[in-house]
Amino acid sequence: MTQSQFQSRSLSQYLLDTSDLHRRSAEASLDAAMDQALDLLVTALKNRLPVLVCGNGGSMADAQHIAGELVARFRLERQGLPVIALGTNAAALTAWSNDYDYPSAYAREVEAFGRPGGVLIAITTSGNSPNVVAAAEKARALGLSVVAMTGAGGGKMAALSDALLAVPSKDTPRIQEVHIALYHFLCEQVELRCA
Template identity: 55%
Template sequence: MSAMRDAIAAELDNAVRNIQALAADAAMQALLEQAVGLCTGALRDGRKLLFAGNGGSAADAQHWAGELVSRFYYDRPGLAAIALTTDSSILTAIGNDYGYDYTFARQVEALGQAGDVFIAISTSGNSPNILRAADAARARGIRVIGFTGASGGKLAPLADICFCMPSSETPRIQEGHELIGHLLCALVEAEMYPRNAG
């Protein structure tokens, strides 16, 4: 077997073990059930879900918001979700006027309302702009769902619910985030608009 195939097999094995750890984690499953309840409760009350992250986590924020606004498994009415990572004019204005650490907090202040849910994604759990946004959310009565790595970082104590992936490796953390994020979208969709409802 070539060195490249060895590397491929090792990476796939690491990813599989990471997913198996998640599948065996009953506490993580209970947190997911709670997170679905937070999100559907907000949506049923006419509130919205706000998503934010940096780098690859910014892509997750946009991806998951898109799954809810458009569709996940099937056609149904759109669900109120906003990625705070997408408006380059807002991001650069805040970065220029207040500093990068405020890119999401300022948007939470402007767009967030009590009863909303803020989904904060940070592989380290220590991204300053995510932490400031979580603080801003809590100050406004907005519940916080965190996505982090194994340590939870500084984000974990700021979150009502925190998904701490069973890894300290960024790729494994991100793969876990993607799986849990997809489950969250699928379950929120199914709870809000059951596929077989009359």
């Protein structure tokens, strides 16, 4: 879209565009990937194995949102679940990034907190964010499963994931809007199965 197209559209059109991508996502047959993701997550959480979540920018906020819903509660009263949003320890993140590099910072946290049989939820709209890809590579090397939430095609994350939730779009804000619906469903179902 051009700048003038953004300026001339109404809230109603914006919401219709968003609902269209939700519809296309529903038609994209994400059910099998979601079922696989839920099986991996529930198995790990029932065994008290940590679930790690990471992303950049808005996807980092999504990672924290997921962790918040599962550590605290989504809808049901239940025991807290061991879910950690990576990158939230500013001292560790900046120490590692300063002394080594930023792209490997999440991988370092996966090394610290990941356990075989655990799960990494990797959120990247492009599927190619270097630090998220590095975290997924480290997770696989350590015996964690990887659930990826991406945009169309999945990028590099497609080959690294055990369950790929790829929204059929290349438009970052729209992908993030659908990611919220996906992880709210995920949180709801994990909570029901772990309660």
